[in-house]
Amino acid sequence: MTNRTENILPLNERNAWKALAVHYEQVRRLHLRTLFADDPQRGERMTAEAVGLYLDYSKNLITDETLKLLLQLAKECGLRQRIDAMFCGEKINITENRAVLHVALRAPREASVIVDGVNVVPLVHAVLDKMADFSDRVRSGEWKGHTGKRIRNVVNIGIGGSDLGPVMAYEALKYYSERAMTFRFVSNIDSTDFTEAVHDLDPTETLFIVSSKTFTTLETMTNAHTAREWLLAAFGGDTQSIAKHFVAVSTNAAEVAKFGIDTAQMFEFWDWVGGRYSMTSAIGLSTMLAIGQVNFRIMLRGFHQMDEHFRTAPFESNLPVLMGLLTVWYTDFFGTQAVAVLPYEQYLKRFPAYLQQLTMESNGKQTTLNGSRVSYNTSPIYWGEPGTNGQHSFYQLLHQGTSLIPCDFIAFIETLNPLGRHHDILLSNVFAQSEALAFGKTIEQVKAEGTPDWLIPHRIFEGNRPSNTILAQRLTPEVLGKLVALYEHSVFTQGAIWRINPFDQWGVELGKVLAQRIIPELESKVEPALGHDSSTNQLIRRYRNSKGI
Numbered sequence: 001m002t003n004r005t006e007n008i009l010p011l012n013e014r015n016a017w018k019a020l021a022v023h024y025e026q027v028r029r030l031h032l033r034t035l036f037a038d039d040p041q042r043g044e045r046m047t048a049e050a051v052g053l054y055l056d057y058s059k060n061l062i063t064d065e066t067l068k069l070l071l072q073l074a075k076e077c078g079l080r081q082r083i084d085a086m087f088c089g090e091k092i093n094i095t096e097n098r099a100v101l102h103v104a105l106r107a108p109r110e111a112s113v114i115v116d117g118v119n120v121v122p123l124v125h126a127v128l129d130k131m132a133d134f135s136d137r138v139r140s141g142e143w144k145g146h147t148g149k150r151i152r153n154v155v156n157i158g159i160g161g162s163d164l165g166p167v168m169a170y171e172a173l174k175y176y177s178e179r180a181m182t183f184r185f186v187s188n189i190d191s192t193d194f195t196e197a198v199h200d201l202d203p204t205e206t207l208f209i210v211s212s213k214t215f216t217t218l219e220t221m222t223n224a225h226t227a228r229e230w231l232l233a234a235f236g237g238d239t240q241s242i243a244k245h246f247v248a249v250s251t252n253a254a255e256v257a258k259f260g261i262d263t264a265q266m267f268e269f270w271d272w273v274g275g276r277y278s279m280t281s282a283i284g285l286s287t288m289l290a291i292g293q294v295n296f297r298i299m300l301r302g303f304h305q306m307d308e309h310f311r312t313a314p315f316e317s318n319l320p321v322l323m324g325l326l327t328v329w330y331t332d333f334f335g336t337q338a339v340a341v342l343p344y345e346q347y348l349k350r351f352p353a354y355l356q357q358l359t360m361e362s363n364g365k366q367t368t369l370n371g372s373r374v375s376y377n378t379s380p381i382y383w384g385e386p387g388t389n390g391q392h393s394f395y396q397l398l399h400q401g402t403s404l405i406p407c408d409f410i411a412f413i414e415t416l417n418p419l420g421r422h423h424d425i426l427l428s429n430v431f432a433q434s435e436a437l438a439f440g441k442t443i444e445q446v447k448a449e450g451t452p453d454w455l456i457p458h459r460i461f462e463g464n465r466p467s468n469t470i471l472a473q474r475l476t477p478e479v480l481g482k483l484v485a486l487y488e489h490s491v492f493t494q495g496a497i498w499r500i501n502p503f504d505q506w507g508v509e510l511g512k513v514l515a516q517r518i519i520p521e522l523e524s525k526v527e528p529a530l531g532h533d534s535s536t537n538q539l540i541r542r543y544r545n546s547k548g549i
């Protein structure tokens with residue numbers, strides 16, 4: 001599984017892949033109108049339900065044969081073995097020689113997952129218990145700031161996986177959060193982010209969580225130092241105050257100590273947790289402070305249920321496997337380049353942003369596990385907005401544009417905030433949009449409406465635009481866990497088929513290194529380095545000239 005030199009049949013030479021290429025030529029001519037007309041049960045048949053999530057995948061451009069071939073492809077690509085390898089703690093992140101065990105973060109106390117001869121589950125629960133104890137003390141007011149006041153504000157400083165999960169989860173679970181406390185998230189190096197986050201906060205009531213797996217990330221460390229200065233300014237430079245107002249979440253105790261945070265106030269996680277898979281680790285401390293330890297543990301239970309479903313369910317009824325395979329089908333055979341994620345739930349407004357990192361930092365790769373270049377497309381672009389706002393923005397393109405964009409609609413039977421007819425109207429829009437995308441409006445229908453001839457082409461909807469609909473009863477911490485894990489494992493499925501490593505991110509390195517080189521060039525009179533091109537040099541000079549350097 002982790003052998004770098006293994007001689008594996010390239011994906012597009014596999015039997016199932018070749019059969020899918022032939023099959024695609026037949027399917028691309030079919031229309032969802034015909035597929036539904038020919039099979040009145042399609043909308044009931046092409047569905048799957050597990051752990052409280054209902055997936056309707058009937059409005060996809062597939063037949064039973066497509067599914068059979070995709071499942072065959074999963075088998076030929078060794079998906080089952082790869083799933084087992086991940087859950088067993090094999091070092092499947094081969095370019096960093098690491099296990100990939102976010103699933104261990106939500107394993108029950110009595111479970112056992114061995115990494116390098118050590119059962120990591122007790123370590124996970126020890127940190128969870130430490131987080132719970134701290135969170136209880138802060139929420140109850142027992143934990144006091146330096147002047148003896150209770151903590152009312154929590155500011156998480158982190159970026160990427162150390163920010164997007166916490167922000168998304170805070171927004172998603174706001175309904176369950178402690179409203180007497182304020183939660184803010186600082187990620188960007190742009191000074192506006194920090195300034196705005198703290199502008200109305202009282203330092204004596206503010207706790208900073210510095211969240212960084214490496215504790216070396218430029219943005220996070222710069223913001224953390226700025227936070228330190230902001231705090232010290234309020235306490236007349238008294239460094240004793242740090243202990244009451246700063247905690248750290250990291251894998252790097254040495255750097256945490258160097259920053260000046262007592263490692264007793266550090267919440268640990270491990271190198272086998274990838275940044276974008278870390279919201280169930282101590283990186284979730286702000287989430288726990290917001291919703292309390294009980295709700296946090298309920299969220300973990302939801303993750304675990306989906307993990308177990310992914311690990312054990314037959315592929316034909318396995319939600320993440322089905323979603324992952326459908327993404328491969330569109331990306332590689334239809335040549336689609338995007339997936340729109342459309343949650344019809346205001347609390348999930350940051351869910352698409354969260355998924356951007358999860359999906360694209362994971363599978364935005366062009367090198368296979370054995371080092372060759374892929375000869376097929378990998379991750380699509382994931383993007384989206386909550387419904388119905390998106391409808392009044394970019395849905396025009398989804399319905400009548402020249403790109404085919406598969407959509408994931410996400411909706412809940414019950415709203416957390418019932419108000420008159422709002423929820424019925426919201427849900428009618430979800431169902432209407434997937435119906436309109438799939439079936440469109442024919443020339444005959446447009447004509448029958450009495451449309452003048454010249455306007456008819458503008459008013460035709462071709463339809464045949466695919467979508468999934470994911471329905472759950474109600475947005476709870478448990479359901480959020482299931483939803484996130486659903487996408488995590490869909491990403492895993494895609495990566496396994498594409499035979500890439502979803503768990504490294506070398507593509508973010510170059511820009512970081514170049515920025516480090518350019519920083520001193522923006523701050524001094526020294527001529528920009530010879531190594532830059534004329535465009536970069538000119539941009540640097542222009543900035544410096546405007547600053548008067």
Ligand code: F6P
Pocket residue numbers: 159160161162211212213214215216217220275276361505508
């Ligand atoms: O953007 C690259 C990245 O390494 C992400 O993968 C990660 O989530 C983020 O930076 C933050 O890293 P850290 O938690 O180490 O500060």
